[in-house]
Amino acid sequence: MAITQSPGRLSGIDAARGIALFGMMSTHVFPLYLEGSSEASWIGATFSGRSSALFxxxxxxGLALLTGGNA
Incomplete structure (x- = not known):
């Protein structure tokens, strides 16, 4: 089964949105700091703040393209 995409979709934007969503879910599910210390875990160091900024x-x-930024 081949994955087809509608002609108006940009796969890079969709991939970036998916990475941002994964990062935001990771920061809400996994601990941001190591237990018993103030040192950040690898989830906290990697995704904290960056994923919401990417989103x-x-x-x-997406809004720029929706309002005709591509035209």
Missing amino acids: ALVAGI
Whole structure:
């Protein structure tokens, strides 16, 4: 089964949105700090703040394309 995409979709934007969602879910599910210390875990160091910023950026790009930014 081949994966087909509608002609108006940009796969890079969809991939960035997926990564941002994965990062935001990771920061809500997994601990951000190591137990008993103030040192950040690898989830906290990697995704904390960056995933929400990426999601906001991708949302802005989506709005720009929706309002005719590609035309």
